[in-house]
Amino acid sequence: MAIVEVRALTKHFDGDVHAVEAVDLATTDGEFLVLLGPSGCGKTTLLRMIAGLEEPTAGDVLIGGNSMAGLPPRARRIAMVFQSYALYPHKTVLQNIVFPLKAAGMAPDERRRQAQWAADLLGIGHLLDRKPRHLSGGERQRAALARALVREPSVFLLDEPLSNLDAKLRATARDDLKLFQRRVGTTTVYVTHDQVEAMGMGDRIVVMDKGRVRQVGTPGDVYRHPADTFVATFLGSPPMNLVRRDDVVVGFRPESFLPKGVADAGAEALTVSFHVHRVEYLGSERHVIGTVEGLGEETRVIAMLPATVSVDVPVERSHEFVVAAGDLRFFDVGSGLRTERQRL
Amino acid sequence: MSTPPATAAGTAGTAEPGGRYLLDRKGFLARVMLLPAVVYIVALVAVPFFLAIAYSLSDVTVGDPSFDFVGLRNFATVVGDPTFRRALLNTVLITVVAMALVVVLAKVLALVLVQDFRGKWVVRLLVLLPWTTPTSLATIAWVWLLDSLFSPIDWVLRQLGLLEGNLYWLGNEGLAMTSVIAVQTWRIVPLAAVIIMAGLSAIPSDINDAAKVDGAGFWRTLFEITIPMTLPVIAVATLFGAIVVFTDMAVVFVLTRGGPVDATQVLSSWAFFRGIQGGDLAQGAAIALFLFPVLLVFAVLILRSAKRMEVM
């Protein structure tokens, strides 16, 4: 087990591409830390620098409290699962799994026993003699995990390991992966662009954009108290509604924006006039799309009504909607950062 | 290889009244577009090929072009000729030794050329020179390099005190064969390296990264990942190179003219001296035909390796 820490870590690719810009982060021991962001935000580059596959332009990576500068990947006691799984196509599953053990100089029968243990743990013990091209997507992912697990590394680095699975398989794989990580208790850094994976699996989430960390926090934190407008709109589906009012931006989640009288919004609730254009019926919920009037600039917003709210909302008419005072968020217009609570 | 029957194209055309959509018909287009290439190749490859077989069974010479069937007599004469046996042996020896060297050197060169280093563009240009230069001109440079009196190699050896006088590279049987093998290796290594490079760059970068993370060092990665994964490409590169060396006559012709005293004669050059310069077309054809069975084996092996590349 180990703690991974990065200090002022920076990576510039030739010329002007600033992939990662002065990132400071630290995991706790045994933590499942998720790096979340849109593609091109630098999260994979950050992971590859932790692995030692990419040389940082500046800054330092520490594992177990010691700087890893100048150490090749193999000296860092890490294991990594790649998006493509990177299974060696000419080796059987068994040969793939024992490969790291061979490199570590373990005796053959010991290797075999260890590989069997890892394969059984992931439920692929019966596939050891197959070549990767004869495995299904889920089995490949498990084989890659077994190869990562087998030498009991101090850190797991996972780069979008579920993105090549189909949607159905992904949900169960998510469960399995999280349960498995809790069982072995190894510190894990997990890269994804999928907020559902991030929210569902992460002990903490690091939200990144354009090479910088925007916010670090538990899933509840980053969802309920986004640090800026980027985090507010990147997380949540549909995203947080943002309405500009003079020099602040007022934000509220679609699920907090309800027709007046549906729920007790408290005394200080904000009541606005909502001109409805369209209603999308999605089964478990309804999305009501329209414009808020009188709050600030006229802005298109979305309200999300759970199926339990059966109030009729006719289109092309204005309705009174409310947001509880505690569900309002405020951001600075210029910087996008969260600001003090304001009276409306 | 057969030309498509003309009637098939004819009926396909008339099936559409007026043939208005002729240029949309797959069957018609497929035949018409392929036909010129096939006719050309049949006329100038297939016909001469069968003509060569016919020649080898006849007594045709430049002076007397009339065709009389003589059975396998030419083959018997040719095989009985010590120079032919020497040429056959030389051809095999040169090909085998040169290709053994090429496999190792080309693999190393390919590994070097996929790395990042300063001045790569110039290095690549210089390394490619032996292959891209017309063979006869490149060999001319070697003839001068190995000159009996003014070879700079001899000069260096003399300066080092290892040699008195000259080695006479191309005048001594053993050294002449060594020189032919050296030139063949020298000019095929870049070709093979370029093909192997293609195979190396086809390995996904994730695989190399995974090997690094899994703790494999340079040698383990080389022998357990890189070489097994590029084996089919290495095979193809080697076989292509082998065909070039096996059928080449420019190097021997320019470097030694087959000498000294036929010591470096190969099948192609011997066929040329016998068939064209000596005027005995029948024997020349018989000599050249000895290339064919080996080439056939090469071809089958190449296709097999290519199949395996597809599977990987």
Added chain:
Amino acid sequence: MDLSDTTEVEVARRAARRRRTGARVALYGLVLAFTGMAAFPFVWATITAFKRNQDLYNRANNPFVFNLDPTLEHVDLLLSGTAFPTFARNTLLVGVLVVAITLALSLPAAYSLARLDMPWGGAMGIAIFFVYLIPPSLLFISLSRVVATLRLQDSVWALVVLYPTITVPVSVWLLMGFFKTIPREIEEQATIDGYSRFGAFARILVPLAFPGIVAVVVFAFTLSASEFIYALAFVARTSEKTISIGVPTELVRGDVFFWQSLQAATVMVAVPIALVFNLFLERFITGFTMGAVKG
């Protein structure tokens, strides 16, 4: 290794640095060795081309330096006193015509085999590949009769007619690979937009296969410039020779080679071809592998 043990990490770091330095040294050593081996004959040729006779033909002189001032007289002789310019012209003529014939024959043939899905397409592809394996050294003897029948002996036109038999099979193979990578939908869109299948080929597929065409052009041209056996067997008149055969056979007077002019010719031909190849190398590699893998 225990990552929380600072001294152990430090030891590993030092070892890693040593290994990296070692790898760097080995890499540059190999680069130098290979470059040296490949270029040495050409370096020697270049030095020779500018040497005076008294300097060159003296065994006591250091051959790698100019003991007397360098001179351009041998380059001059090559360009104005020998048939080299004629050889160069002939080579260009043959090269351009061979490229044209190769493209005209192999583009439609490759399309037919790659896209028109005839049941005999696969077998035909293999047959064409085997043609490539019947080399000039097997055919030149019987071809001498064919060339005589066509009244092309001792003419540069014999080469124009014969070289495409070598270039067409390879080019068909190469272009097939390129055609197969172009999505069928693009071609189908063109037929829906009102073009015939042939129109789609000529207006859409040929332009899209441009990288493959470049590879074919480079390949066909260099082959015409380098081919030796046919040129040697069928062209004996000086005014009709190409560089590949003219330089080694004509730049000799009696038994005396014009060494400096010969070496000048070698370098003057070698460098431009290598430059062009280097420029198109990536394209050539992709072309080659696509043809081989997808064929």
